[in-house]
Structure formats: C-alpha cells, structure tokens
Amino acid sequence: MHEIRVPATTANLGSGFDCLGVALQLYNHIAFEETDGGLEINILDNVTSGFLPSDERNLIYKAMKFLFDEAGWHPKGLRLNLTNNIPVTRGLGSSSACIAGGLYAANMLMGKKYTQRELLCFAARLEGHSDNTTAAIAGGFTVSVYEKEDIFYYSHPIKDDLKLVLLIPDYVVTTKKARSTLPGYYPLRDVSFNIAHASLLVASLLSGDYENLLCAVDDRIHQPYRKAFIDGYQKIYNKCKNYGALGTYISGSGPTMVSLIEGEDAAFFVEDIREYMQKGYPDWDIRLLDVDNDGIVELA
Ligand code: HSE
Numbered sequence: 001m002h003e004i005r006v007p008a009t010t011a012n013l014g015s016g017f018d019c020l021g022v023a024l025q026l027y028n029h030i031a032f033e034e035t036d037g038g039l040e041i042n043i044l045d046n047v048t049s050g051f052l053p054s055d056e057r058n059l060i061y062k063a064m065k066f067l068f069d070e071a072g073w074h075p076k077g078l079r080l081n082l083t084n085n086i087p088v089t090r091g092l093g094s095s096s097a098c099i100a101g102g103l104y105a106a107n108m109l110m111g112k113k114y115t116q117r118e119l120l121c122f123a124a125r126l127e128g129h130s131d132n133t134t135a136a137i138a139g140g141f142t143v144s145v146y147e148k149e150d151i152f153y154y155s156h157p158i159k160d161d162l163k164l165v166l167l168i169p170d171y172v173v174t175t176k177k178a179r180s181t182l183p184g185y186y187p188l189r190d191v192s193f194n195i196a197h198a199s200l201l202v203a204s205l206l207s208g209d210y211e212n213l214l215c216a217v218d219d220r221i222h223q224p225y226r227k228a229f230i231d232g233y234q235k236i237y238n239k240c241k242n243y244g245a246l247g248t249y250i251s252g253s254g255p256t257m258v259s260l261i262e263g264e265d266a267a268f269f270v271e272d273i274r275e276y277m278q279k280g281y282p283d284w285d286i287r288l289l290d291v292d293n294d295g296i297v298e299l300a
Helices: 059-071 094-109 116-127 131-138 175-180 188-207 210-216 223-229 233-242 263-280
Strands: 002-011 020-035 038-043 077-083 141-147 150-156 162-168 247-250 257-262 285-289
Touching (some): 002 131, 020 094, 059 077, 059 116, 116 131, 131 141, 131 150, 141 188, 162 233, 175 223, 210 257, 223 233, 233 257
Antiparallel strands (some): 141 150, 162 285, 247 257
C-alpha cells in the first residue's frame, strides 16, 4: 500500500483572512491502493471512526474521485486505511487535510499526472479558499492568492524558535456558520487596517523578527465577529498575553485559539496556561506544536 501523511494547518493567523496559513506537526495518515473492485474505507483511529463516513460520502474519497474524473481515469476498486489525528471542526484544517490528501493520493495512483501547482488549485477550488490547503500541501508558512481558477503562492520554512500553543475547545464551530456571521462589505478603514496588519505579519514571519506579532495578528475582518462563538475568549486572550504570548489569534474559523510563543519560553507558557485553563476550562485540550515545513510527505 502507498501511504502519505498530511499536516494539520492553522489559517488566517488573525489578519491574513483566506490567504495565510501555517502547517503543523500534527498529522492524518492515508494508506491507499487500487483493488480489483469496490470501495473499502477503514477508519483506524478511535476518535473519528464513530462519526466520519466510510463510504462514498467520505471527503478523502470524494477528493480522489474528483481528480480521477478530471483525468478521465477509472480505478477498478479502492482501499483506504485512514488514521485521523487532526481534531475535526475545530479550525485546524481537518477538511483541508482530507481534500489535499485525497487529491495527492489520487495523483500518486495516476503516476503523478498533475503538478503541485495544479493540485493546489484543485484543492482551493474544492475547499473554497486556499489558505489551509496550500499550507497542508506545501508546508511551512504559506501565502496564497487563489483567483480565476489559478493560484499564486509562496511557502517559507519556519525554524523551531517559533512554537504554537493550541487551545482547543471541547465543542465545534462549523466554518459555514463562522463565515455566515461575517459582513459582506467592510468600510475602507477596516480594509486598510487589515492590509497593514497582514503585511506586517508576513514581514515578521519571513524575517524571523517576532517583536511585531502582537500587533500584526490583530484584524477587523473576522475575529471581532467570531470571538462570540468562543467561551471566555477575551479572558483567555488576556491571560495568554500576560503569560508572554507573542500573539494570539483564532485559528481559521475557530473555535481553537493559537498563541505564538518564542521557543525558549514555550514550556513555561504551557505550564502557566494549562494551570489557568484547568480551573475555568478543564475540557479544553492544550497542545504545544512546531511548524511542519514539509507539507504532504510520502511514507510508502
Ligand atoms: N480562511 C477560512 C475562514 C479558514 O476563516 O473561514 C477556515 O476554513
């Protein structure tokens, strides 16, 4: 069987709505092969096997089928063994990992008919925006522009001097719901605010000079509307700031919150924030992660 691993991703990073993303060292695994007939999907992890579909409705399979149809290629049958470690519907790119992984796997079975750029384009089309899928496929910190069925992107490796602490609530917020709360139009002052902050964010992450991150992750496009879905958002945000976070933002469409931390401060930060969260939000999952700079990797 072939096997790939696909990273979780954190999108937007606050001010980079729909265009900035970072891949994380937290992975789903997809093992796959063509068979003599039928579709067999085995979900091997205990967490998602209870609720993710293991038939034609499975998102990985749907992405594979999309690419097979696009290429006019018809496998006799398929077997997929899936191990999902990325929390679902928490703003950590679980659906993008399925789409990106499914496209990549299908492309492998077809002898790599499509280039990475073409896969990125298909992935953005299926997901509706390019931030998570680009980071999942290319790895690192990614900037992407998806327009008119074409994609322009850049991927930049991030050293382990920058860590991410994920504060993952025990409840879900769907991207559909989180997007439906956003205004259709914004005043010019909010647009220019976000252009300035997202530009500063890109400069900070490319230069490795993190002193402006606290300001740079601030935004007026989505976080002011989405924080209402996160219990205790402001209190938790303030604590993260007091404990030394370089910046804290809502990951993708939420509800996970992410604090960016200087590498050497990470262990202390995690200890402090765990203690705080244990008191008021004991069911949240706190994780310290490094950036994944590889994107999708072929393991077998
Ligand atoms: N950029 C997307 C959003 C990420 O904020 O809605 C979630 O999929």
